[in-house]
Amino acid sequence: MPKKTSSPSEPTFEQAFKELESIIAKLENGELSLDESLALFERGQALAKQCGALLDAAELKVKQLSPDGELEDFNEEQ
Amino acid sequence: MAYGGGECVARSFHITIITSNIQLLISNLRHRLTHIPPSYTITPMPDTWTVSALTRYIRTTLETDYRLKELTVEGEISNLSRPASGHLYFTLKDSSAALRCVMWKSQAAQMIYRPRDGDRVEVRGAIGVYEASGQYQLYADSIHASGEGDLFRRFTELKAKLESEGLFDPARKRTLPLQPRRLCLVTSPTAAALRDILNVIRRRSPSLEVILCPTQVQGVDAPAQIIEAIHNANKLNPDVIIVARGGGSIEDLWAFNDEAVARAIAASTTPIISGVGHETDFTLADFAADVRAPTPSAAAEIATPDQSELINDLRDLSNRLIAAIESQIQDRRWALSAHIASLRGLSPRAALANSRQRLDDLNLRATHALQHRLELDRQRIEITTQHLHSLSPLAILDRGYAIVTRADSTEVIRDAGEVKKDETLNVRVSKGKFAVRVEKSLKENHA
Numbered sequence: 001m002p003k004k005t006s007s008p009s010e011p012t013f014e015q016a017f018k019e020l021e022s023i024i025a026k027l028e029n030g031e032l033s034l035d036e037s038l039a040l041f042e043r044g045q046a047l048a049k050q051c052g053a054l055l056d057a058a059e060l061k062v063k064q065l066s067p068d069g070e071l072e073d074f075n076e077e078q
Numbered sequence: 079m080a081y082g083g084g085e086c087v088a089r090s091f092h093i094t095i096i097t098s099n100i101q102l103l104i105s106n107l108r109h110r111l112t113h114i115p116p117s118y119t120i121t122p123m124p125d126t127w128t129v130s131a132l133t134r135y136i137r138t139t140l141e142t143d144y145r146l147k148e149l150t151v152e153g154e155i156s157n158l159s160r161p162a163s164g165h166l167y168f169t170l171k172d173s174s175a176a177l178r179c180v181m182w183k184s185q186a187a188q189m190i191y192r193p194r195d196g197d198r199v200e201v202r203g204a205i206g207v208y209e210a211s212g213q214y215q216l217y218a219d220s221i222h223a224s225g226e227g228d229l230f231r232r233f234t235e236l237k238a239k240l241e242s243e244g245l246f247d248p249a250r251k252r253t254l255p256l257q258p259r260r261l262c263l264v265t266s267p268t269a270a271a272l273r274d275i276l277n278v279i280r281r282r283s284p285s286l287e288v289i290l291c292p293t294q295v296q297g298v299d300a301p302a303q304i305i306e307a308i309h310n311a312n313k314l315n316p317d318v319i320i321v322a323r324g325g326g327s328i329e330d331l332w333a334f335n336d337e338a339v340a341r342a343i344a345a346s347t348t349p350i351i352s353g354v355g356h357e358t359d360f361t362l363a364d365f366a367a368d369v370r371a372p373t374p375s376a377a378a379e380i381a382t383p384d385q386s387e388l389i390n391d392l393r394d395l396s397n398r399l400i401a402a403i404e405s406q407i408q409d410r411r412w413a414l415s416a417h418i419a420s421l422r423g424l425s426p427r428a429a430l431a432n433s434r435q436r437l438d439d440l441n442l443r444a445t446h447a448l449q450h451r452l453e454l455d456r457q458r459i460e461i462t463t464q465h466l467h468s469l470s471p472l473a474i475l476d477r478g479y480a481i482v483t484r485a486d487s488t489e490v491i492r493d494a495g496e497v498k499k500d501e502t503l504n505v506r507v508s509k510g511k512f513a514v515r516v517e518k519s520l521k522e523n524h525a
Contacts, residue, residue, distance in 0.1 A: 012259065013285055014257050014259060017392070017395075020399070021395065023399070024398045024399050024402055027399065027402035027403060027406065028398070028402045028405075030402075030405070030409065034406065034407075034410060038403070041399065041402070041403040044399040045396075045399065048392060048396045048399060051392050052392060054285065055285065055385060055388060055389060055392070058285035058385070059284055060276065060279060060280040060284040060286070060288065061287070061288070062276060062290060063287075063288070063289045063290070064267065064290040064291075065289060065290065065292070065307075065310055065311075065314070071289060074267070074290050076273070076276060
C-alpha cells in the first residue's frame with residue numbers, strides 16, 4: 001500500500017531532524033529573547049515528536065525501475 | 079587401462095587409470111612381488127592374509143609410488159560435503175569413473191575458491207588409503223576451477239592496467255552520506271543477495287527509499303546491463319548506490335571483473351558500495367567502488383545508519399532541547415535576582431535609612447561637641463573664679479588683715495582721725511564680723 005510521498009507541508013525525517021539540531025544550537029547559544037527562546041523550544045518539541053513518529057511509522061518500501069523508466073512498487077515475494 | 083603401464087608419465091592422470099578395482103590391484107601386486115629382488119622383500123608372503131595386513135600392504139605400496147605422490151586430476155565435483163570438522167569431502171568423476179577425495183581443514187580454510195557440486199576442477203594431491211574402510215582416495219592440497227588460471231591472469235593484467243590509470247586511487251573515493259534518503263540497488267531482482275540486502279535495510283533504516291535497478295549479474299549480457307543499471311540509477315539522483323551479487327565461482331562473478339563495468343563504477347556521480355560475492359572474493363568492481371563491502375549484506379549495513387542509533391540521537395536532542403530552555407530560564411532567573419538585589423540598594427527607603435543614620439550620627443556628634451564645650455566653659459569659669467578670688471579683698475583678711483567700717487554705713491575707715499570717741503565701728507576679719515567702740519585716737523607722728 002504505497003503511502004503518499006512527502007508533501008511540502010510535511011517535512012522528511014532528515015529535514016525535521018536538521019531543523020531540530022539548528023534550533024538546539026540557537027538555544028544553546030543563548031542570545032535570544034525569552035519569547036523567542038520559548039517559541040523555539042515549542043517548535044523543537046514538536047519536531048522531536050514528529051521525528052519520533054516518523055521513525056515509528058517507517059516501513060520499508062521498495063520500488064523498481066521498470067524498463068520504460070517508470071518507478072513501480074517492487075513485490076519481494078516474486 | 080592396465081595399472082603400472084609405462085605410458086603413465088603424464089602429470090595429469092585420467093581417473094579411469096586409477097580405478098578402484100582392488101582385485102586387479104592385488105593380482106598386479108602379486109605379479110610385481112614375484113619380481114622384487116630378495117633384498118627388497120620386507121614381509122614374507124603369508125599363505126592367508128589378515129585384512130589389516132593386506133590393507134597395510136596395499137597402502138604402503140600405493141603411498142610409496144612416486145607417480146601417485148604429486149599429481150593433478152581433472153574431473154567434476156559431486157557429493158561435496160563440508161561437515162563441522164571443516165574437512166572437505168567430495169567425489170571427482172568423469173563419464174566412467176569416480177575418485178573419493180578429501181581435503182583437510184587446514185588446506186580447505188585457506189582456499190579462496192569455493193568448490194560446488196558440478197564444478198569442473200583440477201585437484202592437486204596424493205593418493206592414499208583409508209584403512210578403516212579399505213578405500214583409496216585422493217588427499218587434496220589444492221583445488222582450482224578448470225581454466226581459472228587463465229581467468230586469474232586476465233584479472234591480474236586488467237587490474238594492473240586500471241590501477242596504473244589511477245582508477246582505484248584512494249583519492250578518488252568519495253565518502254558516503256551519513257543519512258541517505260534514497261538508495262539505488264543494482265542487482266538481480268531474483269537473487270538471494272537482494273533479499274539479504276532488503277532485510278538489513280528493513281532492520282536498520284526502514285524509512286530509506288530503496289529503488290531496485292534490475293540487471294543480470296552473470297552471463298554475457300551482464301556487463302552491459304550492469305553499466306546500464308548504474309547509469310539509470312545515477313539519473314534517479316540517489317544518495318548512494320549498492321552494486322551487489324551473491325557468492326559464486328570466479329566465472330559467476332566475472333561480469334564484475336569486466337573492464338567497462340569497473341570504469342562505469344568509477345565514473346558514477348553517486349558514491350557506490352560494492353558487495354560482490356563472499357569476503358574472499360575481490361573483483362575489479364570492488365576496487366573501482368568508493369567502498370568495498372565483503373558481502374551484499376555488509377554493503378547494506380555500510381550504506382544505512384542504524385535506526386536505533388538515530389533513536390538515541392533523537393533522545394539526546396530532546397534532552398538537549400529541554401536543557402537549553404531550562405538553562406535559558408535559569409540564566410534569566412539569576413539575572414533577575416541580581417537586579418532585585420541591586421534595585422534594593424537603590425531604593426529611597428535605603429536612602430532614608432541612610433539619612434536617618436547620618437542624622438543620628440550628627441546628633442551624637444553635636445551632643446559630644448556641646449558637652450565638650452560645656453566642660454571647657456566650666457573649667458574656664460573655675461579658673462576665673464579662682465583668679466577672682468585671689469583678687470578679692472576678703473582674701474587679704476585671711477592673711478590677718480581687717481576691714482573697719484562705720485556701724486551705720488559701709489564707709490571704710492582709712493584715717494584714724496575720722497573716728498570719734500565712743501563711736502561704734504564694725505570690724506570685718508577673715509571669719510566673721512564684730513563691733514568695737516572707739517576708746518581714743520592714737521595719733522601717730524607720721525599721720
